[in-house]
Amino acid sequence: MKRKQAPQITNAIWFPNFLTRCVHEFMSWFVNKVNAAKPFIPLIEEGLQHAERIIVINKKCGAGFETVDRLLDEKIKRVFVDADNFTASEEGLYLSVNSFHQFSVDEAKDILKQIAENKQPVVVVEGNNDSLWQVFGMTVIVPLTVLLTAPFVKPFRFVRIIFTYILPILPFVTFFDGFMALFKLYAPKDLDELTTSIKTGGYSWRTGKLDNGRGGKVIYLIGYPVG
Secondary structure (H helix, E strand, O other): OOOOOOOOHHHOOOOOHHHHHHHHHHHHHHHHHOOOOOOHHHHHHHHHHHOOEEEEEEOOOOOOOHHHHOOOOOOOEEEEEEHHHOOOOOOOEEEEEOOHHHOOHHHHHHHHHHHHHOOOOEEEEEOOOOOHHHHHHHHHHHHHHHHHHHHHOOOOOHHHHHHHHHOOHHHHHHHHHHHHHHHHOOOHHHHHHHHHOOOOOOEEEEEEEEEOOOOOEEEEEEEEEOO
């Protein structure tokens, strides 16, 4: 498997929660501003053909479910399950948005195995990939954007200004964590490796990449019961 369990600063227990919050808020704000979550919607809607509500696999990260929530039909019920104590006991479409790379191989396999064994559909979407364009974006464009937009990120926080311009911790952490996240991504071949090891009959898996409309790709996995 190409994917690696690389460290990220915002996952470290010593890193202050208020700075982690600032990083995550920026990522969600930025994704909403450039409408980067829009390519996920057709994939989620395909998954909803097999369920009537969404079960959000709730993992602390930036640019997570909140970036697609506003784009989905408000009539669809949302249920949140704790990713760190995951059990696939609910019925519905299990959904992971920009956070599946945070799970180790064993954790990711266990989550998918539970969902498949309980005959529930699942959609995993990631807005990043390991292309050269994505590397350039995460290492150059995103840190520059942190510097240029800090006063405009919502909600406004004075600590964001302090730790962007006076003590430039946030631009560095956003750069470092974004770069490390590229190593942690499950590419389609990695997702295929995970799913082929799950011996559950009557279940179909599909993985791949789709154009994001901005010169890049999104990675996805869709699974659902058949027969």
